[in-house]
Amino acid sequence: xxxxxxxxxxxxxxxxxxxxxxxxxxxxxxxLFYERGYERTTVRDIAERAGILSGSLFHHFxxxxxxxxxxxxxxxxxxxxxxxxxxxxxxDPRGALRALMIAELSAIHREDGHAAYVLVDEWRSxxxxxxxxxxxxxxxAYERAWRDTLDALGVKGRLRNNPRIARQLIRGAxxxxxxxxxxxxxxxxxxxxxxVLKTFVSD
Amino acid sequence: xxxxxxxxxxxxxxxxxxxxxxxxxxxxxxxLFYERGYERTTVRDIAERAGILSGSLFHHFxxxxxxxxxxxxxxxxxxxxxxxxxxxxxxDPRGALRALMIAELSAIHREDGHAAYVLVDEWRSxxxxxxxxxxxxxxxAYERAWRDTLDALGVKGRLRNNPRIARQLIRGAxxxxxxxxxxxxxxxxxxxxxxVLKTFVSD
DNA sequence: TTGACAACCAAGCGCTTGCTTGTTTTTATG
DNA sequence: CATAAAAACAAGCAAGCGCTTGGTTGTCAA
Numbered sequence: 493x494x495x496x497x498x499x500x501x502x503x504x505x506x507x508x509x510x511x512x513x514x515x516x517x518x519x520x521x522x523x524l525f526y527e528r529g530y531e532r533t534t535v536r537d538i539a540e541r542a543g544i545l546s547g548s549l550f551h552h553f554x555x556x557x558x559x560x561x562x563x564x565x566x567x568x569x570x571x572x573x574x575x576x577x578x579x580x581x582x583x584d585p586r587g588a589l590r591a592l593m594i595a596e597l598s599a600i601h602r603e604d605g606h607a608a609y610v611l612v613d614e615w616r617s618x619x620x621x622x623x624x625x626x627x628x629x630x631x632x633a634y635e636r637a638w639r640d641t642l643d644a645l646g647v648k649g650r651l652r653n654n655p656r657i658a659r660q661l662i663r664g665a666x667x668x669x670x671x672x673x674x675x676x677x678x679x680x681x682x683x684x685x686x687x688v689l690k691t692f693v694s695d
Numbered sequence: 696x697x698x699x700x701x702x703x704x705x706x707x708x709x710x711x712x713x714x715x716x717x718x719x720x721x722x723x724x725x726x727l728f729y730e731r732g733y734e735r736t737t738v739r740d741i742a743e744r745a746g747i748l749s750g751s752l753f754h755h756f757x758x759x760x761x762x763x764x765x766x767x768x769x770x771x772x773x774x775x776x777x778x779x780x781x782x783x784x785x786x787d788p789r790g791a792l793r794a795l796m797i798a799e800l801s802a803i804h805r806e807d808g809h810a811a812y813v814l815v816d817e818w819r820s821x822x823x824x825x826x827x828x829x830x831x832x833x834x835x836a837y838e839r840a841w842r843d844t845l846d847a848l849g850v851k852g853r854l855r856n857n858p859r860i861a862r863q864l865i866r867g868a869x870x871x872x873x874x875x876x877x878x879x880x881x882x883x884x885x886x887x888x889x890x891v892l893k894t895f896v897s898d
Numbered sequence: 899t900t901g902a903c904a905a906c907c908a909a910g911c912g913c914t915t916g917c918t919t920g921t922t923t924t925t926a927t928g
Numbered sequence: 929c930a931t932a933a934a935a936a937c938a939a940g941c942a943a944g945c946g947c948t949t950g951g952t953t954g955t956c957a958a
Contacts, residue, residue: 531734534914546917548936550916550917554917616732668864668867669863716904737946738947
């Protein structure tokens with residue numbers, strides 16, 4: 493189950509507070525979306541794993557789509573806070589970039605939850621209107637931290653690419669790791685971050 | 696419609712020949728999978744766009760899943776052939792890598808078809824057994840070309856990473872371009888390939 | 899012209915889907 | 929203990945799903 497969603501007291505989202513019961517539903521839903529994808533997961537699947545009947549879900553969420561949106565919003569917010577926290581107090585931009593990459597990789601590969609995975613893989617399952625809300629939320633903290641860090645490296649002339657391009661290339665490279673990196677493989681997250689670092693950052 | 700699938704005479708797949716009628720169905724199916732995703736596309740949608748009734752689909756394919764598989768197999772084979780053709784006659788490994796990247800980007804971004812996009816995005820919609828078949832097909836030509844090229848660069852000491860890691864990082868970086876690169880944007884495919892090239896290849 | 903086969907139509911079957919409704923149980927509060 | 933709100937149940941509806949069946953049309957070689 494996704495730990496970030498299973499904790500009992502979550503920070504209030506723009507959507508309103510998340511009760512323990514809601515958090516439990518979100519956690520098992522994320523697991524199922526990860527295992528089977530959004531469309532192949534039924535509300536009955538979610539309810540069963542949450543220990544209730546399917547109809548009872550709609551006491552907490554007004555639709556299946558709202559479950560996906562709420563989960564994604566919570567993930568986005570958590571990742572934003574983690575990114576800000578990771579770079580806090582780190583002065584050199586190279587170290588900050590390393591911290592951001594490790595934070596992103598940790599979110600993708602954490603053993604106890606696949607919320608970041610779902611955020612990428614089920615993006616197309618989210619309604620157009622909801623997508624805009626997530627993007628706005630993401631841009632406020634998460635992308636801002638990345639932009640600031642890469643721009644700082646850029647003005648120092650230590651990036652091999654334009655900062656905007658570098659961001660997209662790095663994001664893709666890190667995101668793809670979910671398809672080939674194994675927990676028990678020879679490469680851990682920090683090592684992968686270092687690999688990317690030495691590729692994109694010169695000196 | 697996807698051009699590679701719309702042409703009337705296709706090379707025979709391991710599955711058997713593809714008639715013009717089948718090719719038309721595959722082409723519109725790929726378009727729909729791209730637009731809505733596999734699960735949200737119904738056999739009625741496919742049939743309507745192909746100009747037939749839904750039941751008639753099953754004269755050509757025994758299931759919706761077989762449509763997806765056949766389309767992916769055809770794409771994989773076409774990409775493999777394109778990769779081999781792109782590196783043929785190119786002696787220096789740097790030039791070969793550039794050619795491979797442009798081939799991959801072209802497949803992803805071609806205006807007249809989204810088969811390569813679907814191959815990545817709907818991978819999880821493919822049955823487990825079918826996945827193995829595609830992977831085998833892919834490994835025969837496509838990945839082989841990449842491996843040979845990167846290994847050649849590696850032994851020359853011109854890669855900043857281990858060739859295996861470089862392959863995965865580059866693949867992710869290129870695949871992600873479908874989410875941010877615009878046809879009418881400032882960056883064309885060759886320029887993006889050059890950006891990646893100067894990042895991963897030294898000297 | 900005829901026979902054979904491929905392509906397609908027309909209709910619908912059996913099942914699953916997200917969600918609703920009305921009722922009952924649980925929980926928290928005075 | 930009384931009461932109200934929150935949470936869950938029980939049952940099922942309407943719509944949509946992949947796919948099947950049986951018959952009709954089109955094509956082309958013999």
